[in-house]
Amino acid sequence: MGVCGCGKSTVATHLTDHYGMKYAEADDFHPQANIDKMAAGHPLTDEDRWPWLDTLASWIDDRIAAGEPAVVTCSALKKVYRDKLRRPGVVFVYMKGTYDEVMERLSHREGHFMKPEMLRSQFDILEEPGADEVHIAAHIGQGTPDQEAAAVAGALAL
Template structure:
């Protein structure tokens, strides 16, 4: 009985993974949801080892060998939050189902919020970001890698063609329907 109770308690802890390509507004939305929901949030970029950041800064896309340890570190952070009884929000591009599978392996309920927009809007947003290592030249490789959420995946897709507070409203409404 103890194992079932522990499992039920872990399943009650919900984590939101804000996913999508660069420029889709993951960090902005995470800040809004952190405030509205009172949840801690982590930025996936903070889990990258220096070698990954150097590679991306040079305009070289990461390969799967670069990504697995990064995704496992995020998964482990989510599990730590579950064990502390804290629902959380984390940003992560999570472009492929196989990447989301790693994150889904965390303890707790992992739900995905796929932020999407047209290429022109994404390019414009990326061009106006300051202090970010991801160049706009990597957007096409991200878009070609992207595997949208499957119908069998726990998550929602939200179009980000409105102001950030409205995106948050859309996401929360979609999650609770």
């Protein structure tokens, strides 16, 4: 979890490739209306997000029911969003970085519907996971994506 451009997908891909887990990118679950809205430079509202989060929660439930370890990347910026996704055994990995660190990453990204100008709105609504939430904080910018993924794998005891 974390703001756009923090490295969620990159670290998830490293983990799933190495450990053979199922993987889902939350962006792939957005309805076209959400994608169009973000592509036009407008942040999503909570009303836009609820059906999307329900679809993600269903995907998680299916993995749990099948006994399949999995990774899903999702911004999950607010606690209420994470509450929709929270299940026994689910651990949130918070890809934590400063606005400047993430903007630097976004400035090199091409072809994504989420525009760098929208990063401020994500930081504005971000509620960092609290002590009452099962999570790991992975600080970005402290190594290569391989090193970040290795640190996450170690924290998850994979």
